[in-house]
Every structure is written in structure tokens, then in C-alpha cells.
Amino acid sequence: MMKHKSTKHLVNGATVIVCAGFEDRVLGALSQFEKLSVVLDRVILIRFGGNENRTNIDEIRKLSSRISNFGAPIEFSREEVEASDFSFLNHVGHEGKLLFDVTGSSRSLMIRLLSTLHDSDLSFDILYTEAAEYYPEKEQFEKQIGEVDVDTAEGLTTAYHRLSRYEQSRILHSSHCEIEEFDDLRGLIRPNYPLFLITFLTFKRGRLSAILSALEANAKLLIRGVPVRKDLKWRVDAIKVPNADLISDRELIDLETLNWEVTYDYLVSQYELDSNRFRYNFIVAPLGSKMQTVACWKFAKERPEVSLITSTPVEHYFDRYSNGSGETFYFPGF
Template structure:
């Protein structure tokens, strides 16, 4: 499903477009640089931009690279991320003269990524997802172990101190349903919540306060890279009290296996007849690839509600550092269809 981007697999078919986003992380521009290095040529490139002055330097860095990815510089355009509906319509219009879309999700936040992928789906074009991992994610192991150490009991003060720290994002969060993925709520039916564990439990705590679920399924990410394996333990440590109350409903899934996550979500609601007995809510607070799986799951099952717990503040300087491998998926259209 996902393979590492190399020069050997970097050739794209005719009438292809590269869609990316000027995110604040260093790795956001990495895929564009790699395609340029490999000599990949697209018919068009599209840069989605945030309406945020802090991102202006990132936008300027992207533009010459994207112009170099096309034969004609005028084939490169900018689409502002202003309003979910208008962005989706504008994106669909930009895709009328192409057949294949390579969407780099690295710089998109969750709501914008859902809109971008949905816009591509609306266009009926083939869709390959591109994603670059960071060299290091916040918090680092050393930073994390200042608050938590394996085998040591933590007090409430150390847990709260970690939650208040300036790692990645703020403790304060706002919970809302993702536009277009509000699902269908049947009055009188209980809620079944499927939540991916975040690196600050306050994000999940905000979801639990809003959704009074009679059943919960918690999913933690299992990193593929050896140097990130410690984060699987760290994730469970952060959310320990929530896991203790849901011991029988906890599953580990790879952070980079889109198909594994999608298949697990589908099997869960079908094997347990969940779709006939509950209002299903999904909170994709895990890895970016797991979020793509949640987007596919929502597309295939329109009765499912998908919500996001958005931090009030993101600490851009400490969110992640550097860039490592870039991955590219096969065409996602085969996974669109589903029954509910």
C-alpha cells in the first residue's frame, strides 16, 4: 500500500498533478524537493496555503520548487485554504484537466486534509497519497523522560506538568465534527467511540467530555522505525488512566499501514454488529496515515461521525524536526466503496 519514494518509482503518468500544502514543519517541503531531485515532471502543481502570516516564508520556499516540477512555470498555482467548501470547489475546478493526483498530506492539518482528499474524490481522478516522516517528533525521548520513566509511579503533579509543557501543542483543545463528516445520529441509540491515542491526553479528554460513549475502543500507534519504538510505550504511559478503564478495548496498529487501520475499523463495526446498535464516532488523533484511513472509513460509511480535537495553540518550533523517508501510496480509488 505504501512504498518508499525513490528515483525508480518517482516517474508519474501523463496528465498528473502534484498537490501539496505549505505547512510549518521542515518536512512539509521534503517530498517536493525529492521529486525535483529525481527529475519528476508533472503537468501541474498546486500549493494549498493557510491564511496565516507565519506561513508566508514557507509559501515562498515552495513556489520555485513547484514551478520546477512542471514544464511551464504558469502551470503552478496557489489555492488558499479559506473556508472548507470554497477550497474543495476551487480544488475540483483545478483538477478538470488532469487524470492523476499525487497529494502530499504532510503539511495539511486534519480538517484541511479531509477537504483536500474529498475534493480529489469528487473529481473522480486517481489518487496517490504522499507522506514524509520527521526525523524527530516532539517530545524527544530525553524530554519525555524528564516527566516519565519506565517503572516509576507518576504523581498528578508530573502528569499535569507534562500536559502544560510546550511540547507540540497546547493542553487546551476545541472539539468539533469535521466538515462533511458529521455522520448520522440516531436518537435514543448509545455512542460507540473509536479514538486514536494522542501525545497529550487532554486532547482525548476533551473528546470524552463531549461524547458520552457507552463503549470505547482505543487505538495506539505502533511506530515502524526502530528509533521511534519507545513512543508506543510513551503513548500508553500518557493515557494510562484512560486505558486502565478500557483494558479490554485497546488495539495497537502501525502508524504507517493505511490498509491495516482501515481493515481493522471495518472489521470492528461489522463483526460486532456495531453499526446496527450504536451511533459511531471516530476521533483520528493518531498518525497522519491513520487519519487517511479514518477519512476512507468515513467515506465508505457515511453514517459514521468523525471529529477532531484541535489544540488552541501549536508550538511550531518544537512540533517536529527534520525530514526522513517519503512514502507514496498506490491509487486509493479501489478503497472508496463500501456498504454500511
């Protein structure tokens, strides 16, 4: 069952950890709290460097001053947070709930924060805000690829080549990404065991390309995210286009993007199927939605023999991310 619900009666007096990324939706949860007249205890703000993030940092400061007992947020840079071994958690209030808003966090920081909260024996709930629009937008994408049937090999190839003419080559084809590992999620790599890789399709195909290039997996499963919103269903077929040369005839596993439990249950089922856990070294590379990444983290955290890695582009293209802010979801019980 989907675990998201109205938050008003649950979060008064809570501490909220929020990461100030550059997307509009970073402000979604705090703005919703203000509309609901929620009074937080305090806001812990983790800042990212770069001019692109300054607007949201300033807005979070203003929101915090209006909706929290502490007024101004307790601030740390991302570098301070990671260098201090997450001692910033000393600033978490002892009363009320602890909420981690994953919306504005990078994937790597989110995974580290999840582990730190877990290892500190802190119970926490997760907040996540959808975007109003995701890149690429439907009208733009369909104009680029034209009228083709991407369910056929010929049509998919045609769409891929047409997209290649419109999209900058360094964005579409580059696999210039850093592979990131996590000290607590290195897993158990047994000598001479075959490798089982589970990873995700993404419109930022360089991330997937980097993972596939770095690992010689004997068995691979590619998960394709299925949005729950009707206006985003077109993306299920569209995501095949930038990844056409990576997926070939490989079967795609369709899992919804919002309910983390769907992805978690699937990972468990594949791990246990045919005694796979005893036959393979398992690596999971979360490249899908934020809540699918939460599922991958929980799956690996509960199984010390499973490795979790991710890939992060060396260069970001800020005009190729989401716009606007959508609904905010609340996921309790972590």
C-alpha cells in the same frame, strides 16, 4: 500489503496538491522529485496564514519553478479553498496523475480535501513524508520522567506527575480544542441507541481529552499508534504517560501508524463484530497519524451511517511539533 513504492516512473506530468504548513517535512516530496529529475505538470499550493509558514511557502515556490511545466505554483489560501467550495480543482490538469501530499495539511482540511476529491470522481494517489524527529524527543522525554516502569500503575502515575512538573500546564492539561464535524460525514445518529466511540492516543493529549469530554460513549476503543521505525519504538510506552489519567485500566489497541490499511481493516472488523453496526451509533475520531486519519476517512466515507469528527487546538505551540524531513511514501489507488 503496504502500498508505497518508488515514484519516479509514476509521477512525471502529474499535478501535485501540497499544503504549506510550518514543519520541515512539508518540502520532502517536492525535494525528492527534484532529486529524481521528475518533471511535474503543475503544483497547486494551499497556503496557511501566519509568519511561521512563510519559509515553506517561499521554498515551495522555488521548487515548483524548477520541477513543473507551469513554473510558479497555482496558489490559493486555505480560506479561499474552503470558501470557494473547492472550485480550485478546476486547475487540476487533465493529463497525468493527481497526487495529494497530505504531509503539511491540517487534519480537518485533509479530511475535507479527501472527500472533495472523492466526490468529484477524481482518482488520486497520496504522498506522505515522515519527519526526521518527532516531539517529544527521546532524550528530553526520558530526562523529564526519569527511570520508572510505566507498565505498572504506580510507575505510570509517577511518570505522569513528573511530566506535569516540566510541561506547561496549559499544554499538558488543556482540553481547549474545537470539535469539528464534516457535512458529508455526519453519519446516522439514531435516537436511544448507545454510542460506540473509536479514537486515538496522542501526545497532544488535549485533543483526546476534548473528545472524551464531549461524548458520553457507552463503548470506547483507544488505538495506540505503533511506529514502524525502530528509533521511534520507545514512543509506544511513552505515549501512555501524558494520557495516564485518561486511559486508566482501559485496554489499548496497538496498530501501526504508516500502513493505512491496517487501521482500516481493524475499523471494519469492529464495525462488523457482534453486529455492532446494528447495535450502536458509531463515531470515529481520528487523532493518530496522517495515514491513520486517511484510513478513518475512507472507513467513514464508505459507510454513510458512521460519523467522523476530530478536535483541533485553539492555540498551537510550534516548538512542539516535528523537526527535519524523512522518507517520502507513495500510496496509490484512492
